[in-house]
Amino acid sequence: MDISARMRQILLALLHENGPISVKLLAEQIGVSKRTVQRELEYMERTLKGYEVRFTSKTGVGVWLEGGEEEKKRLLAEISRGDSYDVSNREDRRKRLVLEILKEKGLKKLYYYSSQFGVSEATVSADLESVESWLGQFGLQISRKPGSGIETNGSEEDYRRAIRAFIEENINTNILREAYEEDTSVLDPQDVLIKSGIGQVLNNDVLKRVIRCITDMDHLQVKSMTENSYVGLVIHITIAIDRILKDEMIEPGSGWMEGMDRDEDYRLSEEIAAKLEAEFGIRFPELEVSYICLHIKGAKHERVRWDSREALSIENRELQYLVNEMIDAFDPMQACLLKQDEEFIQGLLAHLQPTLIRIMYGMHIQNPMLGEIRESYPEIYRKCGNVAAVLKKKTQREVPEEETGFLTVHFGAAVFRLEGRKESIRKVHVGVICSSGIGISRLMVSKLEKTYKDRMILTAYGKNDITPYIIGKTDFLISTIPMEPQDIPVVFVNPLLNKGNMEEIREMILRYERMPEKQKEENEFSSKLEEINLVAVQIRTILKNMEFFKVGNDITFEELLIAIGEKMSPYSDRSGQIQEDLMRRERISSQVFAEFGFALLHTRTKGVLRPEFAVCVTKDLGAFHDPYFKGIRTVIIMLVPIDENGQVNNEIMGYISSMLIEEYEFLEVLSRGDKEEIRELLSRYLKEYFNRYLAKV
Known part of the structure; x- marks a missing residue:
């Protein structure tokens, strides 16, 4: 309530x-005139x-409010939970002034704002004089009209850029996912938004419906966006719809969209525009569709897409020339060596395409680590100023410090x-330790690899897998569960x-990275040959019996669980053991991952004598109806026998788990329900695993 x-x-x-x-x-x-x-x-x-x-007034009687008691209580509760602020806090007050100016175009008297904030017109x-410079960054100007008030002038496009910048500068936008995509049984999304401040800036109803539309589309390209890019897209679309509903649309400009x-x-x-048109009963102009496209092209992704149109390969000479120029500008003395770092070149090429789009079209991006980056790496940041100058020359646009x-x-x-x-x-x-070595440890390994992939070799183990041989080749362990003291x-x-x-x-x-590597034992070559043979046999077993x-x-x-038990073993005792072990694992923590669209049912069990992999879908390839499944369409089953090969089996199954999360193609193939297509893709992934394994040994 505003x-x-x-x-x-x-x-x-x-x-x-x-x-x-x-x-x-x-x-x-109330202490006023x-x-x-x-x-x-x-x-x-x-x-x-x-x-x-209803507000009622009558001369000679007074003023009062008419309405039912329940409705009055609702109004009182709304007023009581409305946020308050310190009038004397000048910075906070001026931020609120910017907010009021951005929320509503048109002429406003000074009294309107003084009444809003409880301060004098002076x-x-x-x-106003203080906030003019901030508004000016986006092409908005304040004009004073004696006797009438003040008016803010600028294009609709300028207004939207300013609104988005205000949100990103002043509000924790992570609240969007927390409010609408997490379990909100404790706190109502409306309360979360009001407390965060987002509800004051964006139309809350529009915001909720936009997020629902985008989430329901379940598009992999949107799902792979980083948090900031996803929030930026949601904010942009919400602002656009709110302005369209008010008939405040961007006028066609220089024709760039053509x-x-x-x-x-x-x-x-x-596709997004069509979904939103159906939801809001509006027509999305082509210019607005183009702006959505710009946000998608300028988005950062958790994983880079390498499709035929966007592959940043050796043929893309223009980008490569630009990268070389950037490296030369960074440090001419180190340029030759830096240009030989293939991982750096590929990463910079992948980063460059959306960066150029954002710079060319003035699209703001958040960088929450900017202050820490400048403070921790001042010399590298200074040199990157020279790199930014190259991009400025290329785009003829200022390069934001973010x-x-x-x-x-x-x-x-x-x-x-x-x-x-x-x-x-x-x-x-x-070594990363959890109870089984398959589930949570694999998620931890994925996070650690993203952060330290160039500095560590990670292996996931179950608690009972730690042997003198493992200790002998490992520098230190990371564990989520209590363990007995180890020699490392x-x-x-x-x-x-x-x-x-x-x-x-x-x-x-x-x-440890500066310490000599542990001495290898003389018989290691022989033991390694045995282990390689075991890994090959287990991979072949998984593929053959999928x-x-x-x-x-x-x-x-x-x-x-009954159907899984019967499918995975023809013997009733083993079938029952599988059911029991899967249920025991599920009670520890649910393995139904609605955010990824699948359930990963895995356990170590005496119900099988070899590692088993299976896929289960519904007969029409649609969602499971039981609410326990949370709308998923696919169930993956991984069973590992309780024997001396547990560590090897867990490594193989763990790699498959990570592919489910990291390779979107895997889920798409699973959802199509073609057994041979699934086996073919699984074979490709396990071949990649085996090659990586050989490279490590």
Whole structure:
């Protein structure tokens, strides 16, 4: 609810009255003049819109509120939970002034703002002078009209850019996912948004419906966006729809959109626009579709897409020339060596395409680590200023410091790798421990590999897999569960790897990467040959015996476990053991992952004598109906026997688990329900695993 501080006081006073009260007495109660109250009451009808409460006044009697008790209680609760702020806090007040200016175009008197904030018109006038420079960054100008008030001038496009910048600068946008995509049984999304401030800037109803539309589309390209890029897209679309509903649309400009390729990104933009048109009953102009396309093209992704149109390969000479120029500008003395770092070049090429789009079209991107980057790596950040100058020359646009910060990360990693080679730094051998070695440890390995992939060799183990041989080749262990003291250090962590855990792991890596590698035993070659043969046999067994079966949509979770047991073993005792072990694992923590669209049912069990992999879908390839499945369409089953080969089996199954999360193609193939296509893709992934395994040994 958007009301001024004074209006809140007036409503609170009226709601606590049982009958009419004179305007004079009302003014005395809240400590303002009678004239001030009368001016506020002019806005009362608009304030009460949306409530079945009516403001009534009668000469000689007074003023009062009419309506049912329940509706009055709802209004009182809304007012009471409305946020408050310190009027004397000048910075906070000026931010609110910017917000008011951006929310609504048109002429406004100074009294309107002074009433909103509970300060004098002179104070508002001084605040306006302060905020003019911020608005000016986006082409918005304040004009003063004596006797009438103030008016903000600028294009609709300028207004939208300013609104988005205000949100990103002042509000924790992570609240979007927390409010609408997480379990909100404890806190209502409406409350979350009001407390975050987003509800004051964006139309909350529009925001909720936009997120629902995009989520329901379940498009892999959108799902792969980073948090900031996803939030940016949601904010842009919400602002656009809100302005369209108010008939405040962007006028066609220089015609840049006419040169936009009707490629995969544009088709996705049209698909999103069509979904939103159906939801809101509006027509999306082609220009608005093009703006959505720009956001998609300028988005950062958790994984780079390498399709035929966007593959940044050796043929893309223009980008390569630009990268070479950027490296030369960074440090001419190190340029030759940096250009030989293939990982750095590929990473910079992948980063460059969306970066150029953002810079060329003035699209803002958040970089929450910017302050830390500048403070921790001042010399690299300074050199990246030269890199930004190359991009400025290329695009004829200013390069935001947030983009310079991202460049610092890329160049910094390459510099550290270069320095590491000079210091003979080696990769550290680390074991990650959880109860089974298949589930949560694989998720931890994925996160650690993203952060330290160039500095450590990670292996996931179950608690019972740790043998003298494992200890002999491992530098230190990372464990989520209690363990007996070991002959090597153990770092105990939260399964979600909080900031403190990551810092402790980083310090351990720093300690061991400069130490000589552990001595190999003389008989290691022989044992390695045996292990290689075992890995090959287990992979062949998994592929040969892969199961695929379909069940009815209405099957319950318990019935599914029965079906799995019967499918995976023809013997009733073993079938029952499989069911029991899967249910025991499920009770520890649910393996139904709605956010990924699948369930991963895995366990170590005496019900099987060899590693088993199976896929289960519904007969019509649609979603399971039982609410326990949370709308998923696919169930993956991984069973590992309880024997001396547990560590090898867990490694293989763990790799398959990581592919489910990291390779979107895997889920797409699973959802199509073609057994041979699944087997073929699984074979390809396990071949990749085997090649990586051979490279490590």
